[in-house]
Amino acid sequence: MEVEERALIANLLEAEESASALVAEAHAEAEKILAQARAQADSDYEKKFREMDSSLEADYEKKIQELNAGHSSALESYRERIRNVNKNTDAFYEFLQSVL
Secondary structure, three states, X not given: OHXXXXXXXXXXXXXXXXXHXXXXXXXHHHHHHHHHHHHHHXXXXXXXXXXXXXXXXXXXXXXXXXXXXXXXXXXXXXHHHHHOOOOOHHHHHHHHHHHO
């Protein structure tokens, strides 16, 4: 009877070792799959981030150019209006003489 009990216990220990090995193998495989999924997600994120970054950068540059063009146009228009104003220097000098 004692021999049978020892054999049974030995069989149970072997089964436990096999189960433990299977769990360890499954854990390693799960870690491998997770690492691949993480790497793929990081790669996808980087790609999307770069696409958005370049799109926003292009929009920014375009907007800056539009604003600069509008500013230059408004400034030139103002300068042109100033150039076309009739200047009455005699009246200006008379005003200065009366103030001083």
